[in-house]
Amino acid sequence: MTNNPQRSRATEMVGRWSFRVSAFEFGFVMIQWLAFGNQWLGSLPVIPAALLAIVDALLLSLTGLFTIVAVAAQLRSKTLMWHPVGGLLLVAGASWFAIETFTRFFGHR
Amino acid sequence: MSQVSVAHTSSRSHKISRLRRASWLRSKLWGSVVGVLSRGITTFENHQDASATKPLSQKVRLPEGPLIVVANHTSHADSAALVAMIGRVRPVLVVSAKDYWKQDATAEWLSGGLIGTWPVSRAGHGFEDLLAAEPLVLDGVVLVIFSEGTRSADGKLQEFHSGAFRLAAEIGARVLPIGIRGNFEALPKGSSWPKRLAVNLSLGQPIEVSPNAIDVAVKDARSQVEALIAEPAVDMAQFGWSRVSRLAFGPVGLAVIFFWAFGEGVFWPLIAEMPLMLFIVTVGWRWRGLLLVAAACAGSAVGVLTTWWLVANGFSPPSPLTTARMFEVASSQLSTDVGSAFWKQMFNGIPVKVYAHEAGAMHLSFAQVLLSLVPRMLRIAVIGVGTWLLGSALSRWLKSCLGMVQGICLALFPFGLWLTVGYWS
Structure with missing residues (x-):
């Protein structure tokens, strides 16, 4: 149940889930950054890189949209929890790492 | 004067075409969501004929003219299923409780933007809110009304309120009863995550509502819905x-x-x-x-x-x-x-x-x-x-x-x- 009468249970739930999903996505991208940076998948893993680039683009877009909606909903309710803000920061960080990983891989042949 | 009238008509037709596009997009959205979270929606166009079934990917034939849909209500998934089915054929709005769906930004965004709701007060003046939808219904928008007023806690059909039928009589619309099966078992009141079960939407016979026989129409619609949901949902996926x-x-x-x-x-x-x-x-x-x-x-x-x-x-x-x-x-x-x-x-x-x-x-x-x-x-x-x-x-x-x-x-x-x-x- 909601602790704050100004926001509904839906707003709180969306806020918490935005953080959880973003944290998962951040971890997923970090593993890729380490794997491609340290050549854990060999020297030319073009197929896994293409596959992961597509998956990341999809997941990061959806997660980013979700966290933005979560923050916007809380701002309109005038009560901001830390979860969606943390989620937004994690999505921003994950996007940076993903772009760094794949521009390095596809840019430097 | 005629210029004002033409401008008014053009603005209304513009509004309807926007609503048609929005309903189509919502039907695709909820069709995809329901497709992933359930075992699919199947529509029975004729309850007596088991072969007249349509998966969500096929368009359903709805009666022509102004139409109000009356359905049983056991779950939040009911609106999603009806929007997914009706939205790809005609523009659709779902009548919702103003006090519940206008609580805050998220609830309003979910209901207004993603479902397409027509908020109605439950604390008096509800019929005036319904009557305000008259121009839209006359222009072809299907208005979905859960005549029980709220979700049934035990899955059993409750008594119907007369608002939908009074509105139909007032504006000359027909009432189409639809029985929804499977949603109570999948996502009953109080649960937050759905079980993956099949959902069936069974179309009844359209009812012409006479202003002098509203009670008869209410009874007819309720008995039709009762018959439509008597059997458990059939899994027609795959x-x-x-x-x-x-x-x-x-x-x-x-x-x-x-x-x-x-x-x-x-x-x-x-x-x-x-x-x-x-x-x-x-x-x-x-x-x-x-x-x-x-x-x-x-x-x-x-x-x-x-x-x-x-x-x-x-x-x-x-x-x-x-x-x-x-x-x-x-x-x-x-x-x-x-x-x-x-x-x-x-x-x-x-x-x-x-x-x-x-x-x-x-x-x-x-x-x-x-x-x-x-x-x-x-x-x-x-x-x-x-x-x-x-x-x-x-x-x-x-x-x-x-x-x-x-x-x-x-x-x-x-x-x-x-x-x-x-x-x-």
Whole structure:
């Protein structure tokens, strides 16, 4: 149940889930950054890189949209929890790492 | 005066066309959500005729003219299911409780933006709110009203309020009773995550409401809905799954897999595993899975050997979506170490036909090419068996949404191809 009468249970739930999903996505991208940076998948893993680039683009877009909606909903309710803000920061960080990983891989042949 | 009238009419028709587009988009959104979270929505156009069923992908025939839909209400999923079904045929709005869905930004955004609601007060003046929808209904918008007023806590049909019928009588609309089955078991009041069950929407007979016989219409609609939801929901999912499964168990599936893999070894630009993955998810724990993997391996091996032989004898087959750099790298790897070159091909994105071409150009022996096929076979086997196991483990979930999953994968495939070809260009 909601602790704050100004926001509904839906707003709180969306806020918490935005953080959880973003944290998962951040971890997923970090593993890729380490794997491609340290050549854990060999020297030319073009197929896994293409596959992961597509998956990341999809997941990061959806997660980013979700966290933005979560923050916007809380701002309109005038009560901001830390979860969606943390989620937004994690999505921003994950996007940076993903772009760094794949521009390095596809840019430097 | 006439100019004002024309402007007013134009603004209304503009509003209706916007609502039509929004309803269509919402129907696609909720159709996809329900497709993933449930075992699919099936509509029964005629309750007496079990063969008159339509999966969500097919449009349902709704009565012409101003229409108000009255349905039983046991779950939040009811609105999603009705919007998914009606929205692809006509613009639709769902009457919702103003006090519940206007609590805050998220609730308002969910209801107004994603569902398309018409908020009505439950604390007096509710009928005035309903009457305000008259121009929209007369212009073709289907208004969905849950006449019980709230979700049933025990799944049983409650008494109907008369608002929908009074509105229908007032504006000359017909009332279409619809029975929703399966949603109470999947997502009852108080639960937050749905169970994956089938949802059935059964259409009743449209009712003409006379202003003098509103009670009769209310009773008629309630008894129709009661009859429509009397039986438990029927699981009609698996249309696409059964079709693909039939192909996988027949000679056609085997031939498609073999010739696709063979073609990929000679000139075809799409990977050998594509049809294998499509078919093998549907075979379950049967030995047929191994036969399909073997067909792909055999097709690929014959394709590679054919290209090697053709090039060695002076004929070079076409190689679409390949680049000069791919040939250079393949040639350099083969001249360094034939054994390891095909291992490197497994994940580097250079098509196997390029390696086969260069092997022919370098006049490698039959035995050398045959031995180098081991990693190729291994990749097909690992991907094939992996998809087979995954498909069998997830079959309960995949059965109702195989077409959608395959569609998403096929839509994304060109991007992967573009990245891979771009890397080597």
